[in-house]
Amino acid sequence: MTEKPFRLLPDVGSDNEHFWHGGADGELRFVRCQDCQVYVHPPSPVCPDCLSRNLRPEAVSGRARVHTYTLNHHPWIPGFEPPYLVAIVDIEEQEGLRLTTNLVGCEAEDVEIGMPVKVCFEEREEGIFIPLFEPDDR
Amino acid sequence: MSDGDSTLAEGKNLERQAAITGIGQSAVGRRLNADPLALTADACLEAIADAGLSRTDIDGVSTYPGAGISGAPGFTGAGTSDVQDMLRLKLNWFCGGPELPGQLGAVINACAAVATGLARHVLCFRTVWESTAQGTGRRAGIGTAGSGRFRASGFMQWTLPYGAASAAVWIAMMARRHFHEFGTTREQMAQIALNARRNAGLNPKAIYREPMDLDDYMAARMISEPFCLYDCDAPVDGSTAVIVSAVDAARDCRRPMLRVEAVGSALRGRPSWDQFDDLTTMALRDAASMLWERTDFSPADVDVAELYDGFSFIAMAWLEALGFCGKGESGPFIEGGEAIALDGEIPLNTHGGQLSAGRLHGFGLLHEAALQLWEAGGARQVPGQPRLAVAAAGGGPLGGCLLLHRED
Numbered sequence: 350m351t352e353k354p355f356r357l358l359p360d361v362g363s364d365n366e367h368f369w370h371g372g373a374d375g376e377l378r379f380v381r382c383q384d385c386q387v388y389v390h391p392p393s394p395v396c397p398d399c400l401s402r403n404l405r406p407e408a409v410s411g412r413a414r415v416h417t418y419t420l421n422h423h424p425w426i427p428g429f430e431p432p433y434l435v436a437i438v439d440i441e442e443q444e445g446l447r448l449t450t451n452l453v454g455c456e457a458e459d460v461e462i463g464m465p466v467k468v469c470f471e472e473r474e475e476g477i478f479i480p481l482f483e484p485d486d487r
Numbered sequence: 488m489s490d491g492d493s494t495l496a497e498g499k500n501l502e503r504q505a506a507i508t509g510i511g512q513s514a515v516g517r518r519l520n521a522d523p524l525a526l527t528a529d530a531c532l533e534a535i536a537d538a539g540l541s542r543t544d545i546d547g548v549s550t551y552p553g554a555g556i557s558g559a560p561g562f563t564g565a566g567t568s569d570v571q572d573m574l575r576l577k578l579n580w581f582c583g584g585p586e587l588p589g590q591l592g593a594v595i596n597a598c599a600a601v602a603t604g605l606a607r608h609v610l611c612f613r614t615v616w617e618s619t620a621q622g623t624g625r626r627a628g629i630g631t632a633g634s635g636r637f638r639a640s641g642f643m644q645w646t647l648p649y650g651a652a653s654a655a656v657w658i659a660m661m662a663r664r665h666f667h668e669f670g671t672t673r674e675q676m677a678q679i680a681l682n683a684r685r686n687a688g689l690n691p692k693a694i695y696r697e698p699m700d701l702d703d704y705m706a707a708r709m710i711s712e713p714f715c716l717y718d719c720d721a722p723v724d725g726s727t728a729v730i731v732s733a734v735d736a737a738r739d740c741r742r743p744m745l746r747v748e749a750v751g752s753a754l755r756g757r758p759s760w761d762q763f764d765d766l767t768t769m770a771l772r773d774a775a776s777m778l779w780e781r782t783d784f785s786p787a788d789v790d791v792a793e794l795y796d797g798f799s800f801i802a803m804a805w806l807e808a809l810g811f812c813g814k815g816e817s818g819p820f821i822e823g824g825e826a827i828a829l830d831g832e833i834p835l836n837t838h839g840g841q842l843s844a845g846r847l848h849g850f851g852l853l854h855e856a857a858l859q860l861w862e863a864g865g866a867r868q869v870p871g872q873p874r875l876a877v878a879a880a881g882g883g884p885l886g887g888c889l890l891l892h893r894e895d
Binding site: 357358359390417420422437 | 640642655659661
């Protein structure tokens, strides 16, 4: 993608700014339980495993694998023009930790489920960085 | 329990104290330009009369998703207050809202209400007018783009920035995962749409009745791969109503009662479109599993299945979840279409489903299940006096189902 497409942006507040602002430091961040180390997404004030309230944002490696994907052809949002690739990716650090995202830097015919990808960021207004994923040649 | 013929442990299956006693449906069509409340009145009054009741007998109202919620234009056409006031009903119990196990969760609530004595005859309805409200006839996205000031919150913040604005995109990814794990193909999935169209040809009220073959399907424009246009249901205007009665009160009704043998309302995984543990089954896995935990019947006993097909793949997932075929085996099971045809192993979506008979949002499927059990299906009636039917609605994190038994 050479130019930035129009995007609908998230409503950023204290509960989710770690995620949407993390790209400013090149980091993909999730809330993590400091007692049992589980990552929690979407963010929650309570650890779903041990019920601890001691949670804090932490960066992950940004490495992931494609869990599933679709090449979308329908123009759902005026200005966000198809075709584009939507994927759900499995974040490497924890089984079941997933994100819905766009795959960039690849053609639809080259995408495979299980394919390694890594995070990259698209800077938007108001300090928002949209985490996207591109093929990882590791 | 007042009813003595329960075969399961007392208290385990109180829904057996509930029965479907009447059904009604307004005109259904594309861009009817009708007042959604008038459509609602048509459906509700027809259902009350169908049960042999009058409006003074109705002491409960239940609906999904209720009035006053956001959503695609025309997503909701009336709430409980609208109907209560329009018909001047005197109610002992009422309930309407979106946070339910699928669209038929409103009917499951009604079963609970009559089983616990809170009401005797509950009017359940669902009204949509998406076709008129969306004007162009195209499916609307969720959370439409507008000025740069719009900001996505809640779950939508995780999807809208990525153009994943519709369940079509989310469910397409679930279908893709199923294709990957089990070798399912578009040619197999097509049978859900082709079967629906075949049955719609026998239903005068269906929206799309002209014949369609596999070539037509494969040539259709893609929406979100692997879904093409014919994998997506058709927004319509219309209202559907059913009466849920307490079994002792149902015996006075006009039609043979359809006992609610079991319901499924479970959601045991995460309530999420993308975090649910197994995207190939979706939450309806849990609802279907619960249904069979509550009855001595088994999938082989079912005569007709009306399974949600908001997108074709969802009906495949219901076929698997309800045990009509094994997990991951819906592709081979429906291949060629014979197993799900009107005279097949398990007749599916006998009126044309939402794909060809219109997106009446779950309630159309329940309406058809009752119609078939009352052998009022006309040209599309399944043969052999069906006695047991499943109606199921919902996909993604939404799922609810009912097993109806005509006992006479």
